[in-house]
Amino acid sequence: MTLAHPGEIMGLAVRQGCGVGAFNVIQLELAEAIVEGAEAAGRPIFLQISQNCVRYHGALAPVIAACQAVARAAAVPVAVHLDHAESVPLVTEALELGVDSVMYDASRLSDEANMASTAAVADLAHARGAWIEAELGEIGGKDGDAVRSPGAPGHTTSPAAPSHTASPAVPRDCTGPAALGHAVSPASPGDAAIQAAPRDATSPSCAVHTVSPACPSPAGGHRPGRRRGAHSPGARTDAADAARFVEATGVDALAVAVGSAHAMTTRTAALDLELIARIRAAVDVPLVLHGSSGVPDADLAAAVRAGMTKINIATLLNQTFTGSVRATLAANPDLVDTRKYFAPARAAVAQAVASLLAVIP
Numbered sequence: 001m002t003l004a005h006p007g008e009i010m011g012l013a014v015r016q017g018c019g020v021g022a023f024n025v026i027q028l029e030l031a032e033a034i035v036e037g038a039e040a041a042g043r044p045i046f047l048q049i050s051q052n053c054v055r056y057h058g059a060l061a062p063v064i065a066a067c068q069a070v071a072r073a074a075a076v077p078v079a080v081h082l083d084h085a086e087s088v089p090l091v092t093e094a095l096e097l098g099v100d101s102v103m104y105d106a107s108r109l110s111d112e113a114n115m116a117s118t119a120a121v122a123d124l125a126h127a128r129g130a131w132i133e134a135e136l137g138e139i140g141g142k143d144g145d146a147v148r149s150p151g152a153p154g155h156t157t158s159p160a161a162p163s164h165t166a167s168p169a170v171p172r173d174c175t176g177p178a179a180l181g182h183a184v185s186p187a188s189p190g191d192a193a194i195q196a197a198p199r200d201a202t203s204p205s206c207a208v209h210t211v212s213p214a215c216p217s218p219a220g221g222h223r224p225g226r227r228r229g230a231h232s233p234g235a236r237t238d239a240a241d242a243a244r245f246v247e248a249t250g251v252d253a254l255a256v257a258v259g260s261a262h263a264m265t266t267r268t269a270a271l272d273l274e275l276i277a278r279i280r281a282a283v284d285v286p287l288v289l290h291g292s293s294g295v296p297d298a299d300l301a302a303a304v305r306a307g308m309t310k311i312n313i314a315t316l317l318n319q320t321f322t323g324s325v326r327a328t329l330a331a332n333p334d335l336v337d338t339r340k341y342f343a344p345a346r347a348a349v350a351q352a353v354a355s356l357l358a359v360i361p
């Protein structure tokens, strides 16, 4: 097996009632470790590259090429996936690089604007034979949120609102192509709907959205002063809205807010399993659980049984990798060769991936 189309992996999983692990890559060692773990478990997986990862590297092509090469050499089916892309030019670039699996995330917009821009990007993806995931009901704690400085433009507090009132369509992230070091692609014909997407690289606000490790948000939560309502960590996706969204956009999979949050470093998230089942019954595309690092093993299994298919995991792998590096360096403070502490970290992540895949039905 090798680099595989996500539709094949997900279609088989849905027919069999199984889950599929989707793991985020930052460094090459993580891609190697994830595939090693998948091979040990004998399971298909997704290798995911997020827009935040692309921002870290300053370019998409090198990290995509590395993941595609690792996938081609894998002994199990591996899909290479662009995760949480808010930039339409980034989606376009990924498609041009042969990526056939993308998540377009316009969930920071109002539901109506999310729907319009997602439908347009779904058309772009489908025209190239790609598979597209979208998100309805923003899942809290995204990487970009966790590192952004308080007080940046676009982060003012709105009064708590019912979950489906329109939120201001203000991009809360510096997601544009300039921020990613990408040339701006010419606007496609019929690009008007896409203009609603958060890709405003020309906004002066982008210049101040620098990464600031000194300003982390609480794990899994949002800082006081963030927008509330549909975009709060406690937000939930409504089943009827999910069905309407999928019908209107034509997406192939839907990420839903059911109790998990990104960047949790404790496995204490409480999923709403009844809601998962209701959404599963209402929509005819696979569901995606984001923020799965914070979900206990038993709940991951229960989520798949309730109707989740794609299980996204990132933070847990970073915790594992960093914990190993920290331990190795503490025990060997004179080490300078990165291979000496990356190798055990890579092995630890491979073991973690295999263990997680054993938990997911």
Ligand SMILES: [Zn+2]
Pocket (backbone or CB within 6 Å): 084, 262, 290, 291, 312
């Ligand atoms: Zn996510």
